[in-house]
Amino acid sequence: MTLVAGAVAVITLYLLLQMFRAANPAVLARAIKIVGGILCLAVAAFTGIRGEFVVAIPIGLFGAGLLGWAPSGIGNFGNIFGLGSKHSAGNSSQVRSQFIEMMLDHDSGRLAGRFVAGPHTGRSLDDFDLPQLAAMIPTLDVDSVALLESYLDRRFPAWRQHADRDAAGGQRRAAANGKMTAEEAYQILGLQPGAGRDEIGRAHRALMKKLHPDQGGSTYLAARVNEAKDTLLRTHHG
Incomplete structure (x- = not known):
């Protein structure tokens, strides 16, 4: 026994x-x-x-x-x-691509997203299961795919082990990467326009703790947060 x-x-x-x-x-x-x-x-x-x-x-x-x-x-x-909620400078951050808008809650670290273009406009990513979302990858631009993959990493941590990423990657369209605007940078860091250098630094550090790849976060979103910080600091320097 x-x-x-x-x-x-x-x-x-x-x-x-x-x-x-x-x-x-x-x-x-x-x-x-x-x-x-x-x-x-x-x-x-x-x-x-x-x-x-x-x-x-x-x-x-x-x-x-x-x-x-x-x-x-x-x-x-x-x-x-060190166990209570640590509020950052804003309540949430937003990153937008051609097809997807992603929101990060600063307190919980939860990623939520919705389609802003295409046949599923207005619908939440939560409405779809893994096979449905994976099937959409070939129809999206590179930035939208990066956002969708960040979402999938949080919702389905092991999804990459089962996805045929090479087949999907070969069909992706070229990214429409342009220079980030100050407005986009403020949205990504969850700050109000006119925020000072100290606020920018605090928001950046708080978000990187939640998004850094070493902490199980998203490489793409971490890069966007870094770009947002650099964009706003250049504005202040100018």
Whole structure:
């Protein structure tokens, strides 16, 4: 019986590790915060019942902060330990190509997108499954393909292992890459026009932490963020 229980434990641990490796980093971080918040609230309730309010109140506030329930004034309690939400200069960033507009939420790191041209104009990328989205790749320009691949990397982390990328890549049209405008740069960094050099630097650093390829992010989007920073800094220098 002990041998069977040990085998089940090993198999369960292996499956959990596989799920952890394949998980979306942003979703995984959110799940850890939720579980941590619930555990903190449970500990706070237990210690509160025992009358240990000096311990229960801080733990309860910390748990509420992780879950996003903390009222104004104490919502940053969790940030003391680096676990609370860290707000960047803007709420979201936007990157637009000929066919796709991609939005990045600064708090959660979630990528969302929609079609802005073509037969699916106005529809969210979330409306389509992997085979449908992969079938669209040959019909898109290079910039739109790069945005779509960034989205697929977040939603379907292992999709590249099963995609016939060479066949799709041979049919891509040439990119219509032009010089990035200041307006586009502000949208990408999630800043208001006229933002100062310090704001630009902070927004750039915050976004790179979420998008850098070494962190499981997108090479293309990281390059666009870098280009946006350089564009705005050149404007200030001029």
